Amino acid sequence: MGEGASAAAIIDETGLQALLDALRARGFSLLGPTLRDGAIVYDEIDGVADLPRGCGDEQDGGHYRVTPRGDDALFGYAVGPQSWKRFLHPPVLRLWRARREGDDMRVETDPETSEKYAFIGARSCELHAIAIQDRVLIGGEHVDPHYRARREGVFVVALNCGVAGGACFCASMNTGPKATFGYDLALTELIGDGRHEFLVEIGTEAGGGLLGALPHRGASASEIAAAQAVVEHTAATMGREMQPDVAALLARNLEHPRWDEVATRCLACTNCTMVCPTCFCTSVEDTSDLEGRESARARRWDSCFTLDFSYIHGGSVRSSAKSRYRQWMTHKLSTWHDQFGTTGCVGCGRCIVWCPVAIDITEEARAIAESEAKGGER
Ligand code: SF4
């Protein structure tokens, strides 16, 4: 992917539909936001008609509602419960199966997917999350072939955020709200005062080539400034913020009493890890039919919040909710730097919104920072 925009154009809704049609004609499966069961989820879409027109959302700790905006915006909401992780690193993936054939056993592996995805409306925080998973799953010595097959050839149409969710804190993590890398084309929705258009920035040659085939016009300086104002407003109205130097803060406070306090509320339900776009842990599971003729091994998302996850001979390493919450939060925000050279959190806020008891990673960090500032226990 290229490093940011090199040109800007304007398209309208017809141009957006033409973009989606052109991607499909080039063999891409279109994945984008759509309204389902009261939430905005990522799924297959056919065109503009499948986008959540006129939808906004309310997001806070343990709270999510889709709300009407009163206009025709197509991207007027923050991130929903899902991330692109579910397509690149699926929740369940069969690795192989074995079938008894007479006296023989036949082992079959499923072929890697040959599907080419186009992600429509990927946010800046999500591009950072994909970059983090790239580093973990294909950037090292041990490459995950399933992730690589899905990741290669993804066409990304990014969306610079026009609204901040109540739990978003990407601005304080330097991961948004404007996409700066990892996209082929990036859109900013310009709506109001009788207009509804999209400023399009080009991130790659492939993106530029596609844009050239669509009905578009060059963006004026005032339109580029208007798009910049959209993301500046989003950054200024962000719901939450992360403490500066949180990695060192947590590393200094591994025995802080706040870990006991949060453990009294944490249900160890795993929701935070399931919705997190960077969590990548999996376990394998073997199943067999009742006749003993066929068996299969599948990989499925797992979570550091389960007791089994850290089970080794004799017991679980992290047997208390305190130790599991501390492991998750310190890994995301502190030890991820030691392991992978970056943060493991992109500030999307999903773990706050989808925690049933509204535990808030920014609030936990703030509580520790404030107690430290008052000379509290480290
Ligand atoms: S922090 Fe919240 S979402 Fe995560 S395991 Fe605990 S209760 Fe569940």
Ligand code: SF4
């Ligand atoms: S830890 Fe929470 S805020 Fe950070 S990336 Fe994961 S879900 Fe988003």
